[in-house]
Amino acid sequence: MQNGGGYFDTKKNDDICEDVCGQDASRDILSMSRLRCIFRGIDIRSLILLCVIVPTCIFGIHLHGQKITYFLRPLWESPPKPFNEIPHYYHENVSMEKLCHLHGWEPRETPRRIFDAVLFSNELDMLLLRWNELLPYATKFVILESNSTFTGLPKPLFFERNKKMFEFAESKYFYGMVRGHNLGGTNPFYEEGLQRLELDYLLQVSGIKNGDLLIMSDVDEIPSAHTINLLRWCDGIPPIMHLQMRDYLYSFEFFQGYSDWRSSVHIYQFGKTRYAHYRQSNELFADAGWHCSFCFRHISEFIFKMKAYSHSDRVKFSHYLNPMRIQDVICRGADLFDMLPEEHSFQQIIAKLGPIPHSFSAVHLPSYLIQTAEKFRFLLPGSCQRESA
Numbered sequence: 001m002q003n004g005g006g007y008f009d010t011k012k013n014d015d016i017c018e019d020v021c022g023q024d025a026s027r028d029i030l031s032m033s034r035l036r037c038i039f040r041g042i043d044i045r046s047l048i049l050l051c052v053i054v055p056t057c058i059f060g061i062h063l064h065g066q067k068i069t070y071f072l073r074p075l076w077e078s079p080p081k082p083f084n085e086i087p088h089y090y091h092e093n094v095s096m097e098k099l100c101h102l103h104g105w106e107p108r109e110t111p112r113r114i115f116d117a118v119l120f121s122n123e124l125d126m127l128l129l130r131w132n133e134l135l136p137y138a139t140k141f142v143i144l145e146s147n148s149t150f151t152g153l154p155k156p157l158f159f160e161r162n163k164k165m166f167e168f169a170e171s172k173y174f175y176g177m178v179r180g181h182n183l184g185g186t187n188p189f190y191e192e193g194l195q196r197l198e199l200d201y202l203l204q205v206s207g208i209k210n211g212d213l214l215i216m217s218d219v220d221e222i223p224s225a226h227t228i229n230l231l232r233w234c235d236g237i238p239p240i241m242h243l244q245m246r247d248y249l250y251s252f253e254f255f256q257g258y259s260d261w262r263s264s265v266h267i268y269q270f271g272k273t274r275y276a277h278y279r280q281s282n283e284l285f286a287d288a289g290w291h292c293s294f295c296f297r298h299i300s301e302f303i304f305k306m307k308a309y310s311h312s313d314r315v316k317f318s319h320y321l322n323p324m325r326i327q328d329v330i331c332r333g334a335d336l337f338d339m340l341p342e343e344h345s346f347q348q349i350i351a352k353l354g355p356i357p358h359s360f361s362a363v364h365l366p367s368y369l370i371q372t373a374e375k376f377r378f379l380l381p382g383s384c385q386r387e388s389a
Contacts, residue, residue: 073342073344073349074344078344079344079345080344081282083261083282084282085244085286086103086283086284086286087103088285090226096233099234100234100235103234103237105236106234106235106236107234107235108233108234111137111229111232112213112267113139113209114215114232115138115140115206115213115268116130117143117202117203117215118130118144118217118218118219119145119146120144120158120159121145121219121305122158123296124158124159124162124165125297125376125379128166129222129366130219131168132367133222133224133225133366134223134225135168136225137225137228138172138228139212140172140206141174142173142202142206143173144198144202145157145158145159145160145178146177146178146179146180146195147177147179148179148180149308150191152188152191154180155308157177160175174205176198176202176205178195178198196274196275196276197275199275209268210268210269212267212268213232213265214265214266214267214273215263216264216266216276218277218291220295221260221262221263221289222289222366224290227285227288237265238283239266239267239269240264240280240281241265241285242264242283243263243284244261244286244287244288245261245263245289245290245291246258246289246290247260247291247293248291248295249292249294249356250295251292251295251330251378251384252295252362252381253333253359253360253380253382253383253384254333254356254359255359262277262279264281266280297378298386298387298388299323299326299386302326303321303323306320306336314339316337320337323388327385327386330384333357333358341353359381362380362381
């Protein structure tokens, strides 16, 4: 409409979003007007959608936050420095002198003494396999047991209660018991570190000397007998060397590859050698044994370890401890904690997604396992069922 030769603005002059900036408006009116202005620009359907999506996302992060963190691991953690892998030569019909020379080492006139030291929790079957595998070559088995777990749970002295199982090695083992420091619920890794310090002392009391070969590994990380025999007869081996293990889960049916490296052997030096379970060298001796993680006979043992070991925080929900669920997970080769693979590249994570493929090979396993196969059927391919008691 014209007005004095011009035109009126057709936009309404009572637009609240325009008026809120007026200088004469009171503070209360201005605040309310701004809110009205904001809500006028939001569609009601968008508001409802927002109210649904935000809580859903929060709940999803609560349920799967650990998975998200592990999947994004390549973005926030660089891969470790590669090991210098040492080829491993062995055949039962080849002489020890020849084997030493193949590795670039020299044969000794007399073998080194071997000390095998472990922290023991409740892995009775694994300890039985381990000591039978190493018995011909071990000078001393050093074992330390605590009356509490790393997480502070009181526990029975399983070895002390079942020591009749190990009478075959009675003359060789040196047993120690330590009272747990973590009954107040401190960091489980701190308690684990304290027990490893106690094991240092126990080794000294057991009679280890400079130049002896010390095996540092968890109970379920079993060096092969021929590996230890080779290292005790050869000079020139690295003073500290990690052992690459064939990695299994639940039994020797679920083979995960050769990713395990934490086991190590040390030429003992008083005052310098410290019992540990982390990377201490760049040298890695290939295919030197077996790591069978969560390889238990009874469902109750799975539940105990899930609550007791240093990574017990992975038990995010109580239903993870349901015996029927655990049995199902074992037979499928899935993950007890419903976690993604711990890898440093997206390619490796994606390649390892899902259950572990079944393996039907029982070749190159601990000799005692095959000799007493009926006793250890649950560890062999095709026998995933566990005992409930």
